[in-house]
Amino acid sequence: MAKKQFNDLGLGTKVARLVNKNGSFNVKRKGQPFTFVNLYQNLIKMTWFEFLALTLSILLIINLLFASLYFFIGAAQMNGLQTGKPVNDFLNCLFFSFQTFTTVGYGHLSPDGNFMSFVAAFEAMTGLMVFAIITGLLYGRFAKPSAKILYSKNLIVAPYQDGLSYQFRITNKRKSVIMDIHARILVSFSGEGRTRTYSPLELERASVVLFPLNWTIVHPVTKDSPLFGKSKEELAKLDAEFIIVIKGYDDTFSQDVNSIHSYRHDEIIWGARFDIMYESDDDGYTVLHVDKLSDYSQYP
Structure with missing residues (x-):
């Protein structure tokens, strides 16, 4: 039986690591026009730390801008802003900006004048729109279907019947139920001129109906395997990389989720x-x- 082999799998043929450890592709996009669709996707996909840091930074910058505007308009158009000290006046303008932005007022400071009232009204509307956008993004991040699949740190070469096999283990990080889970593995080799080839690997079992525990995914090395006869040194020379795609139905999201990993x-x-x-x-x-x-154990 002829071995299946592909010269390109959509990842290109001249790359270092194909899949990063976090499951993302090792691809940088340049020259792509800016669109709000891409902005939304970036805000949904970024880490929680990045999202919260960006959100807080935007809120602070907006309120600093409005506070500066209130400060330069002057104390004459704001009731309660008459300390005579510039630093205290600016801080009071900043606090007033946060109160207006969140539509929460305490009565100590209030606009007095048409221009100041117009700026305060505009900031209140801005605050409503910004918080509506943030709320939508938070919901989108929580509702986005995702698979939290844990992978063993290493791929191992273990005895299998009368030969060898390549194995790795996975388990569900969450307590949710994943059913009808499927696995696919491709091995990538680097050829001459830094081009790469991709070959699918046959699995002992490519799917399981239920996934309550762990699953050891096994590729038996047969004569038809692209790994047949390959030593540790040969794999290093070929810059081999194993790309894993896991897909299953998550009952929490009521739809399919997937996970990508590589060794x-x-x-x-x-x-x-x-x-x-x-x-x-x-x-x-x-x-x-x-x-x-x-965890693994070496065998003699």
Whole structure:
């Protein structure tokens, strides 16, 4: 049977690592026109730390701008702003800006004059729109379907029947139920001129109906395997990388979720077996030790 091989899988043929450790593709886009669709996607996909830092920075900048505007309009058009000290006056303008922006007023400061009232009204409308956008983004981030699949730290080469196999383990980080889960693996080799080829790997079991514990995904090395006869040194010379795609139905989101991961040749442990990571307790429950997902033992 001829081995399937592809010269390009949509990732290009002249790259270093194909898939980053966080599951994103190692691709930089340049020359792409700015669109609000891309802005929305970036705001949804960025980390929570980045999102919160950006949100707080935007809120602070907006309120500093309005506070500066109130300050330069002057104390004559704001009731309660008559300390005579510029620093205190600016701080009071900043506090007034936050109160107006959030539509929460305490009565100590209030606009007195048409221009000041117009600026305050405009800021109040701006605050309503900004918080509506932030609320929508927060909902989108929470509601976005995602798979929290944990992968073993290493891919291992373990004995399998009369030969060898490449294995890795996965488990669900969440307590949600993932059903009808499928796995696909592609191995990428670097050829001459830094071009790469991609070959699918046949799995012992490509899918499972239920996924309550862990799943050890196994590729038996047969004569038809692109890994047949490949040594550790040869994989390093070929700059081998294993690309994994996991897809399953998550009952929490009521739709399919997917996860992408990869192992490079220097992340392979040769001559090892995964340790058992679950046991039964005295009450009859099966206890899954998630912290043992990457544990393995060397064999002679």
